[in-house]
Amino acid sequence: MANSKLRVRFAPSPTGQLHLGGARTALFNWLFAKHHNGSFLVRIEDTDTLRSKDKFTEQICQSMKWLGLDWDDELIFQSKRTDLYLAAIQTLLESGQAYRCFASKDELDSYRSKDGSFFYPEIWRNRSENEIQAKLDNKSPFTIRLKTPKEGIVSFSDEIYGSIKVDNSEIDDFIIARSDGRPVYNLVVVVDDHDMEISHIIRGEDHVANTLKQIYIYEALNYSIPIFAHLPMILGADKKRLSKRHGATGVQTYQDLGYTSDVLLNHLALLGWNPGTEQDIFSVDDIIAQFDIKRVQKKSAVFNIQKLNWISAQHIMILPSNSIYNHIKQLNPSWGSNFDTPYVLNVINLLKQRSKTIVDFIDSSHYFFNNPNQFDKKTMRKCWKPDTTTQIIESLLIELNRLSEWNSTSIEGIIKKYAEENKILIGKIIQPTRLAISGVSGGPSLFSIMELLGMKVCISRLNYAINHFPIIESDNNGS
RNA sequence: GGUCCGUUCGUCUAGUGGUUAGGACUCCAGGUUUUCAUCCUGGCAACAGGAGUUCGAUUCUCCUACGGACUACCA
Numbered sequence: 001m002a003n004s005k006l007r008v009r010f011a012p013s014p015t016g017q018l019h020l021g022g023a024r025t026a027l028f029n030w031l032f033a034k035h036h037n038g039s040f041l042v043r044i045e046d047t048d049t050l051r052s053k054d055k056f057t058e059q060i061c062q063s064m065k066w067l068g069l070d071w072d073d074e075l076i077f078q079s080k081r082t083d084l085y086l087a088a089i090q091t092l093l094e095s096g097q098a099y100r101c102f103a104s105k106d107e108l109d110s111y112r113s114k115d116g117s118f119f120y121p122e123i124w125r126n127r128s129e130n131e132i133q134a135k136l137d138n139k140s141p142f143t144i145r146l147k148t149p150k151e152g153i154v155s156f157s158d159e160i161y162g163s164i165k166v167d168n169s170e171i172d173d174f175i176i177a178r179s180d181g182r183p184v185y186n187l188v189v190v191v192d193d194h195d196m197e198i199s200h201i202i203r204g205e206d207h208v209a210n211t212l213k214q215i216y217i218y219e220a221l222n223y224s225i226p227i228f229a230h231l232p233m234i235l236g237a238d239k240k241r242l243s244k245r246h247g248a249t250g251v252q253t254y255q256d257l258g259y260t261s262d263v264l265l266n267h268l269a270l271l272g273w274n275p276g277t278e279q280d281i282f283s284v285d286d287i288i289a290q291f292d293i294k295r296v297q298k299k300s301a302v303f304n305i306q307k308l309n310w311i312s313a314q315h316i317m318i319l320p321s322n323s324i325y326n327h328i329k330q331l332n333p334s335w336g337s338n339f340d341t342p343y344v345l346n347v348i349n350l351l352k353q354r355s356k357t358i359v360d361f362i363d364s365s366h367y368f369f370n371n372p373n374q375f376d377k378k379t380m381r382k383c384w385k386p387d388t389t390t391q392i393i394e395s396l397l398i399e400l401n402r403l404s405e406w407n408s409t410s411i412e413g414i415i416k417k418y419a420e421e422n423k424i425l426i427g428k429i430i431q432p433t434r435l436a437i438s439g440v441s442g443g444p445s446l447f448s449i450m451e452l453l454g455m456k457v458c459i460s461r462l463n464y465a466i467n468h469f470p471i472i473e474s475d476n477n478g479s
Numbered sequence: 480g481g482u483c484c485g486u487u488c489g490u491c492u493a494g495u496g497g498u499u500a501g502g503a504c505u506c507c508a509g510g511u512u513u514u515c516a517u518c519c520u521g522g523c524a525a526c527a528g529g530a531g532u533u534c535g536a537u538u539c540u541c542c543u544a545c546g547g548a549c550u551a552c553c554a
Contacts, residue, residue, distance in 0.1 A: 011554090012554095013554050045554055046554095047553090047554075051554085052554095078554095105552070117480090118481085118551090119550095143552055161485095164483070165483095166482065166483065167482085170481080170482055172550095174551095175551085184551095184553090184554090185553070185554050186554095188554090205483095205549095206548055206549070207548095207549090208483060208549075209482080209483070210549085230484090233548075235547085237490085239546070239547075241548080271491075274493080276493070276494095277493090277502095278501085280502085280503055297491095298485060299484095299485055300546095301491065302489095302490060303491095304490050306490080307490075308504095310504055317517085353516060353517050355516090356516095364515095379514095412513095430513040430514075431513070433513095434513080440514095440515090441515075442514050442516075443514070443515060443516085444515085445513080446513065447513090
């Protein structure tokens with residue numbers, strides 16, 4: 001159902017790269033917008049001048065683009081909208097819903113240490129005009145606080161958590177403008193969300209307390225209150241809120257690690273949401289079609305890398321090879337660059353089933369492009385016996401040289417025949433051959449590898465092996 | 480400390496006033512396979528605890544415990 005009035009936003013602070021938690025918040029906003037045909041905006045909350053950096057804005061945008069979370073309209077920067085905030089503060093001041101507080105930080109600290117309460121003692125809540133004017137004449141610095149109601153309750157109906165209510169007496173007269181005049185977060189957010197005509201505010205559960213405060217501002221400014229949905233947190237393995245301490249938490253990191261954006265989105269979506277079916281591999285379109293904010297979990301979820309790996313492997317298995325090729329080239333533009341496309345696609349086909357990430361393709365494909373220059377030591381010790389193996393491979397080489405047609409079937413035929421005739425276990429031939437051809441002990445079908453590599457390359461690698469194997473490290477027992 | 484929120488296998492979760500509480504990941508055991516992986520079969524493993532409502536609670540209510548978030552002149 002089309003709904004052009006539905007507008008959501010993602011509002012990151014540019015104080016670091018886009019992390020998993022932020023990406024999940026962005027994703028759920030984006031999914032909600034896409035599902036309902038609404039708009040998705042991005043607002044950069046860069047009013048913390050000390051910590052905000054342009055490079056982080058760029059990196060966040062880059063990660064969003066990589067994820068495919070495209071936004072509508074231009075980016076909105078809070079740092080450029082100060083006038084709007086100051087006007088709102090002025091309105092509040094004039095209507096008597098906000099007031100100047102001349103208490104110094106030290107003064108407030110002493111109150112706090114005295115009664116152990118963090119609550120603002122409301123010492124400037126009801127002062128006479130004269131007192132205030134005297135301070136003003138004195139050029140005393142002041143903050144501006146919201147005059148919040150003290151009786152009754154504040155409440156709102158959360159799309160995910162249901163009804164949340166708190167006693168008004170629990171919330172103190174919080175600051176909306178600093179003593180240097182700069183507006184504070186809770187005020188700014190409300191003004192922006194109203195100005196941007198945001199209909200649904202979807203953000204992390206850590207904002208629930210802010211929501212209550214913001215409702216006061218909405219009411220004081222006579223704004224209509226949007227619908228709120230608070231998302232459960234994403235946790236690390238220790239069940240603490242995901243942070244740098246948990247290692248890889250940046251979207252960029254996962255990109256570098258070789259996960260595709262679809263994979264990350266699939267996993268992130270499942271952290272706190274599911275369609276109620278047993279499906280767990282989704283395309284982005286699947287998720288958009290099935291997404292329902294009402295089915296979002298209340299409970300926070302632990303980020304699990306093993307599930308991510310499995311999802312990644314599943315995606316790779318169904319991804320077309322040319323698409324995988326593009327992903328690989330994004331990570332490593334020179335990969336396979338000296339080989340023609342059909343060859344490279346064949347390499348991908350062979351590796352597909354045993355690759356969990358895009359990086360796996362890169363890591364396990366060297367021998368398709370170069371002669372191996374390292375050989376797995378353990379396998380060398382295990383499968384290449386100085387005299388016998390060399391002899392076997394030598395005679396096999398003669399057979400292979402005679403092959404008129406070079407393909408996996410004919411190669412397999414030759415090797416099997418040779419094994420049978422000489423009463424050798426086929427593994428005794430295949431293992432050393434694989435080592436000579438690829439340098440490693442595992443991988444795709446040896447016959448397929450050989451077919452793809454071509455006769456010349458295989459013969460030359462086997463010749464090398466005959467002349468140099470076994471390569472034994474001098475510093476170990478060699479058994 | 481206060482306020483708010485949460486609690487189904489180790490993890491992600493489905494689910495219902497009466498179910499053998501289901502699936503997925505991980506792990507384990509088999510099978511397939513030249514290897515690795517895939518794949519197939521099987522297995523381990525959960526309703527935090529206590530009251531109450533009820534013929535019957537994992538499901539509804541309350542309490543406790545535990546966990547988390549918030550509690551700035553940060554955002």
